Amino acid sequence: MKLWRWFFLQLSILILATNQVYPASDAVGTLEKSDLVVAYPQASGVFTPLFVASDGGLFKKYGLNVKLQQLNPQLSVQSVVSGSADMSVAAGDLVNASLQGAKIKLVGSSMSQLVFQLWAAKEITNVQQLKGKTLAGTTPRSVLEIATREALKRQGLNFDVDYKLIYMQSVPAVLTAISSGKAAGGALSAPTTLKARDAGLNMLVDIAKANIPGLPLAYGFTETFIKQNPNTISAFLKGIAEGVARTKNDPAAAKRAIGKFTQTEDLKTIDDTYDFYAPYFVTHLALRPEQLTTWFSYLDEKEYPAAAKANPRDFYDNSFVEALEKAGFFQKLGAVK
Numbered sequence: 001m002k003l004w005r006w007f008f009l010q011l012s013i014l015i016l017a018t019n020q021v022y023p024a025s026d027a028v029g030t031l032e033k034s035d036l037v038v039a040y041p042q043a044s045g046v047f048t049p050l051f052v053a054s055d056g057g058l059f060k061k062y063g064l065n066v067k068l069q070q071l072n073p074q075l076s077v078q079s080v081v082s083g084s085a086d087m088s089v090a091a092g093d094l095v096n097a098s099l100q101g102a103k104i105k106l107v108g109s110s111m112s113q114l115v116f117q118l119w120a121a122k123e124i125t126n127v128q129q130l131k132g133k134t135l136a137g138t139t140p141r142s143v144l145e146i147a148t149r150e151a152l153k154r155q156g157l158n159f160d161v162d163y164k165l166i167y168m169q170s171v172p173a174v175l176t177a178i179s180s181g182k183a184a185g186g187a188l189s190a191p192t193t194l195k196a197r198d199a200g201l202n203m204l205v206d207i208a209k210a211n212i213p214g215l216p217l218a219y220g221f222t223e224t225f226i227k228q229n230p231n232t233i234s235a236f237l238k239g240i241a242e243g244v245a246r247t248k249n250d251p252a253a254a255k256r257a258i259g260k261f262t263q264t265e266d267l268k269t270i271d272d273t274y275d276f277y278a279p280y281f282v283t284h285l286a287l288r289p290e291q292l293t294t295w296f297s298y299l300d301e302k303e304y305p306a307a308a309k310a311n312p313r314d315f316y317d318n319s320f321v322e323a324l325e326k327a328g329f330f331q332k333l334g335a336v337k
Contacts, residue, residue: 029231035065036236039076039088043262045190045273046216047089049110049281051257053243061242062235068261080104080222087225087236091218092143092295098315099299099306105226106316108237108285109218110244114147114294115280118205119196120185121178127155127204133184134164136177143216144171146298148187150214151207175199190276191269208280213290218316226317234320237285238329244283245333254278284330287316 036059040047050068053059059066071079073093079085080094081102088094091106098104124130130152137145149159157163166183168174171192177183179199187207188196197203219240226233247254255270264270292312299307324330 029234031063031232031235032229033086033232034063035067036087036232037067037069037079037085039069039071039079039085039090041071041073041076041090043070045258045262045277046111046115047261048254048258048274048277049240049243049247050089051243051261052247052254053239055257055260056243056246056253058242058246059236059239062238064232064235064239066236066239077102077104080220083222087219087221089217089219091215091220092141094218094220095215095292095295095315096299096304099304099310103223104220105223106218106220106287107226107233107318107320108240109215109287109291110240110281110283110285111216111277112213112282112288112291113208113280114143114150114212114214114216115208115277116144116147116151116187116189117193117203117207118148118151118185119175119178119188119193119201120204121181122200122202124184124204125202127152127157130157130185130204131162134166134182136168136174136183136186137165138169138171138174139167141298141300143214144174144187144189146214146294147207147212149298150212150294151187151205151210154210154212155205190273193276194269194272212294213288214294215291218287218291219285230320234324237320237324241283241285241324241330241333244281244285247281248278248283249334251278283333284321284325286318286321286325289313292316 054066054068069085073090076085076088076090077093077097080088094104137148168177171189174186175188175192175196178186178201251274255274258273259265259270289312292315296307296310301308
């Protein structure tokens with residue numbers, strides 16, 4: 001009898017200890033799929049929460065083995081549709097695919113506004129001096145182009161009337177076009193903004209502070225995957241939300257992840273990238289209709305005729321975020337809407 005009591009006591013202690021390590025609030029249901037392939041388009045600081053969650057073991061905390069795979073936006077969407085990748089963060093391209101019939105939905109977003117800065121050549125000191133000039137962008141109807149056009153529209157300048165755009169394919173190439181005199185200005189993101197400052201260029205508009213709703217990134221799955229793997233998606237969003245919280249609360253961990261995934265050891269570059277994006281990450285991951293409305297308004301009507309009458313709410317599913325909100329998960333992380 002004494003031996004039985006001793007065994008029961010030890011078992012009880014073990015159970016209590018286990019519960020302390022893995023609190024009940026972190027539990028998820030049985031995962032339908034534990035191995036995920038997540039496609040992202042480039043090693044940019046905008047994806048820092050994803051990098052932090054991967055590097056810091058936050059996905060593993062919720063039972064997931066997440067493999068990050070760098071693919072260009074179009075290829076990442078194709079991979080999701082074909083099933084060779086489970087998810088893509090290329091939000092705009094995912095929405096475009098949905099407009100053309102693909103059964104894809106966004107389930108969360110850790111940044112809901114366009115975070116860029118508009119820079120110009122040394123001799124240009126205000127936005128009005130851009131009238132009649134040629135500006136540089138990356139690709140047509142990219143997030144960067146939308147940020148450029150929307151920011152200038154709010155300053156009273158209209159595309160194709162007051163200025164033209166040439167396309168340089170990448171953010172560093174936009175900076176080269178400005179520095180070489182090929183373009184008078186253009187929108188940039190970190191860490192290219194640091195190089196623009198060092199080159200003596202002028203920052204005319206901090207687009208992020210204009211609070212323009214947009215789709216710099218979002219997490220999208222096929223509707224079939226969502227239906228078949230609800231617990232997996234909930235676990236993934238927990239990892240992402242905690243990745244945002246750690247990004248904000250532990251700059252050192254975030255900067256380590258930025259350095260690792262962008263393959264740089266330059267501390268100034270890492271610091272600038274972190275400072276550029278960190279204020280705009282949102283832990284509460286719900287999508288808003290305005291994010292898609294902005295995107296729709298810049299799509300070519302001939303290429304995407306369905307965009308004009310599209311209902312933004314048809315392109316995302318906030319039910320997983322709402323369930324986490326109801327369970328108190330975001331509050332536990334210190335998140336607010």
